[in-house]
Amino acid sequence: MTRLGDLERAVMDVLWDSVPATSDGVTVREVADALAGRELAYTTVMTVLDRLAGKGMVQREREGRAWRYRAAGSREAHIAQLMLDALDLGGSRDAALVRFARSVTGTEADVLRAALASEAAGGEPADRGGDSLTGRIEAPATDQVARPTAADEAADR
Known part of the structure; x- marks a missing residue:
């Protein structure tokens, strides 16, 4: 499971908190606006989302010249997988x-x-998310589309 850095976690929190699984997702600009207090450059947010897509943490779809992003899995599934990974670190x-x-x-x-x-x-486990305590953790989707270019993302600005 991918461990997230501070900025990656902040971006994922925006996606987990503001994008229902049934939505079409959000644009880089919308994520950047949600993180306005951090004073991040648009290109920084674009790079973080691109890296998260590469890690399988987010899914993206083309919408015109822009991309729309949404979390590939739930926050709870991610945390559960981190816990399972910690158990595998060694020892008993x-x-x-x-x-x-x-x-x-x-x-x-x-x-x-x-x-x-x-x-x-x-x-079904009591968490209503369908995750099991025995290790059947919802895996992030790995279906990816081509990576956006700076010109493609410029249309999103």
Whole structure:
């Protein structure tokens, strides 16, 4: 799973927070406007979105001369995959899970118990996102279209 840098995470947060999965996505300009407090150049946002597309984190579609971007997977799926990757770093996976379980709050433990019970019963996990605690994490889509050029993106400005 791809770990995200600070700026990549900020861009993904814009996509996860403001773009419904059913929408056509947003343009580079719309993402740049949402990150206005960071005073980023348009080309910086364009580069970050291009790199995220290369990593399979975002999907993009051509709309005229511009591109529209949307997250390839949910925030929850990304976080779950990061957690699974952390478990694979070495050492005892069981010991890491036990230590994690001991660190969660009572409410979080209840959520985990309910998800595990639902999984054991063969049902949909309690998170409503369809992710499983056993590793069937929603993978980012890897379908990509050609990379935009600076001239293509200029039309989006």
